[in-house]
Structures are given as structure tokens and as C-alpha cells.
Amino acid sequence: MSIDVAFRLAQRGGFALDVAFSAPGRGVTALFGRSGSGKTTVLRCIAGLQRAQGRCEINGESWQSDDAWLAPHRRATGYVFQEASLFTHLSVRGNLTYGSKRRTGEASRISFDDAIGLLGLGALLERSPGSLSGGERQRVAIARALLSGPRLLLMDEPLSALDVDAKQKILPYLERVYNELDLPVLYVTHDPQEVARLADRVVLLEQGQVRSSGPVAGVMTSLRLPFAGFDNASAVLAGVVGGHDETFHLTFVTCGGNRFVIPRETLAVGAHTRLQVHARDVSITLNVHHDSSISNIIPVVIADTRDLDHGQVLLRLRLDDGQNLLARITRRSAIALGIREGMFVYAQIKGAALIG
């Protein structure tokens, strides 16, 4: 079960696009890159909306090879565009059933009622697309794509046309879709925050080529890749909810031998979850201070360092279970503390947040 693609698009004096990557046939794979890096083109080639040389194999089914090319309407994709692109001549219900009526072969993984429930569309069915808010329209577009019976969900920056508020509201819906349906997703974005929150794996595209790919945690904390250098760079840690403290309104999350304390969250004990820790929220100390207001002080090993501009140093810190954190400190502090690779220190974490 895997997604296996390779596309080449010739341009005068070279290739506008020359990518090849594989991704597991389940979970969310983010295609990340700046505008012009070719990520949308890759998605369009997979859907068959654009032609490039190459091949495209989705979970054992060939959609494109050297001598065959399947028309877009014969590919079991669900495509969510940047703008919802609902049909204005149809009601919300008409939009939703457009794809489900034309579905061929195998039964859908999701029924009409389930899709309505999953994306909260019950009250909108008879409305016209023109009367919906941006977030509502995008939810309809997602449900419409799901109901067409896709074996692969393609999402092209589905949140980028929404304002911050609408984005926050739609994220939980996306997470529900990803968690409840066993459907591989390719998710195009240029927002590291969306990668951290939604993706399991990342394919990093630069100028039409694959720069790197792998599990989110590794790509985001590699100091040789651009993610770690972003102003709002962060690390994602997988953990298990270990318990709650009702008196102080806290939740404990266990990662390996360490226990993170975060504000109370409504999650069952034992649930798998992800913690996001921003590089700017992590400082380094050589000894544990029990007189500190910071409650998360975690023993780590400095695994890698990289000098940034403006007198700052970026550190990759390895936890006892092999997971990584990022820290950004000043060069002055780094020299004062004698920071070097392999050194044993404590990471003081000012803030950690659950992300799904």
C-alpha cells in the first residue's frame, strides 16, 4: 500500500518540475514548499488535470505509466481546491450528490449522512453556495470530494483562502476526517503550522524538486532543512496522556521517560496525542533549578547545532526516547554555556501545546 509518483515537466533549458517520491498508502502526507516550488502542479498531475511525463501509482493501481494515461474522471481522487469552487447553479445538496451519483465500482467508505455529520453540514443542505461563509463552503467542498468515493484525497491549500478565525474553526473538522476515514491524503501547504498539526509525513519541494521527505518530526527538526530555520519553527513530539490534575487544572503527557505538564485538556488517559513545542520557547540550563516557574524541565542531549543570522544559534535536542526538540538561543549564551554536540543539558520549556 503506497503512493508512488514521478513527474517531469520540460521547460526551456531544463525541467520546471522533476519530482519523484513515495509515501505510505495511509495517513496525511504534506507537500510543502514556497509558491512556485511545484507542489500544486504535482497534485494536478496526480489528479490528471495536467499532463507531465512520468508515472503515478496509487495503492497498486496505475493511473499513469510510460504508455498509459487515465483521464481525470476515471481516477478515484477527491480533490479539494484552494477556493471551494462549488457549483453555483446547484444547492449544497446538489453539490454533495454530484460526485456520489457518478461514483463507480466499489461502495464509498462514507455514507451521505456520515459525511454530513462529519463536516457539520446538516443545517446547510438546502442553501445556495452563495449564501455560505468561506469556511462553510470549504467544508461542503471537502464533503463533496469524500462522497465521490476517492481512494486518495488531494487537498490544495484548502485553508489558505480562509481568515485566521475560519481556519481555526475548520481544523477540527479536518482532523476528524483524517482520523475517522482510512484514506490517504496528500496535502499541499506553505504553512509549517498546518504541517505540524495535520501531517504525518512531509515531502519538501524546492524549485520543482524534492529536497527531502520523511516523517514530520524528523523533517521539522533537521537543522539542515529550512523548517528549523523559520521564525516560528517548532518540534512535534508524540506522547500519551498520562493523567490529569484537577486542582491545578493540568494534564500530563508522557514522552518516553519524561512527563510534560500542560494546561488541562479534555483527553482520555492513555490517548495518543501530539505536543508542539516552538524553538523560541525552549531555553537551556546546565542544572535543574527547582526555584523556577517553568514546570517542564527535560534532560536532553545536544544532537546538532547550527548558527543562524542575528547572533542566534539553533540546537537540536534529543530526548531519552529518541524524539527531538528545537531550541533557539543567542550565540552569546551558547558560548557562555560552552554548548557543543553530545553535551548533556536540561531543556526548559516555557510552553507546549497539544495539537490533536
Next chain:
Amino acid sequence: MAIDWQPVWLTLQLATLTTLILLLVGTPLAWWLSQTRCFCRDWVGAIVALPLVLPPTVLGFYLLLLLGPQGIIGGTMQDLGLDTLPFTFPGLVVGSVLYSLPFVVQPVRNAFEAMGRRPMEVAATLRAGPLDAFLSVALPLALPGFLTGAVLGFAHTVGEFGVVLMIGGNIPGETKVLSVAIYDHVETLEWSQAHWLAGGMLAFSFLVVAAMYRLERHMRRRDHEY
């Protein structure tokens, strides 16, 4: 004074038939013009638009040559044992279709172009084949363009004179349409009949254009909710 209703009836028949044929012929042509990347697109577009600028007599003159017994088409028809088209009702329909072509093709083409490629792409990702997508998405979305085109094509055919005179002549019940009848009445100094027909045409044309503007505004409001 009695109004001769025959030219009015004939004109309505001609305009209705012409509009129907134009919708059938013009739709694929407008779609092709709106989608193709062929270098010949502008040339074909120019040929379609020619009747906008050409004196109707020029168009009528060439049609007469082509369709007459000595013309390529007319000669072939004769060889096949068919009647030639000049000075017949079918001949008028052929002339009207060509003459009113741009008035139908242009609004429909504009509507297809304004729609963009996205709706058809969405339809394809929702498993609609090209013809299915055209019928279920492109046609309904371009409906305002079709209405404009049909109204313009109809009204323009009702109002044609030069082509009719060249290729149709003035045969009562066969090719004598409204505009020719008015001309006839004026020539024979039957002012009162001319007044009734001309005034009726004026009122009809005004109503048609006004109704079209209202309809367009209504449609645009529907689309701009989006």
C-alpha cells in the same frame, strides 16, 4: 385599411427557426472558441464575427453566388436533384443563420470564458466525463449567455433586410418578411400600413432589449452572491 399579417407570421417563423439552429450550431462553436489553444482560433473568431461589420448586401451577394445554380453549393445541389436555395424560405434561413451567427456565438463564448476552467476540472475530479460535465456544469453556468444569445439572435433576424433582399427577394408567403414588407409599403406610399408595421417593430425591439437587460441584471445578481 387591413394589415397583411403574412409577413409578420413569416418573420416569426424565420426568426424562431434561425435561433434554434444557431443555438445548436453556435454552442459547439462557442465552446471550441472558448477552450482551444489552436493558433487558428482568432481567424475562426474573425470569420464568425464578420457579419458584425460586413454590409448585409455583401454577405447576400456572395451567398447568392455560392447558392445559385452556377455556384459551388448551388451547382452541387442541382446535380443531386435538389432545388437551389435562392428565393426560397430555406435559403432565407441559411442566410439568417450566417448573418446572426456572431450575435449568438459571442455571448455564449463570453459566458463560457467567464466561467473559467475550474468548474470543468471540479466536475472531472467528481467523475464526470467531458460530455457529462459539459451538460451538467458548463451549460447551466452559461445559461445567462444563452439567453442573451437567443434574444439577440432572434431580434437581429427579425430586423434583417439586406441579406433578405439579396437572397430572398420579395415573394409573398415565401420570402416577404416584415422589413421587406415595410419597404414595400413605403415604396407604394401606403403610409398607414408602414406605420403600423414599423411602430410594431419599434415596440417589439424596445421590449426585447429592455427585457434582456433586466434578465441579465437578475442573473448577475444570482452569480455575484458567490
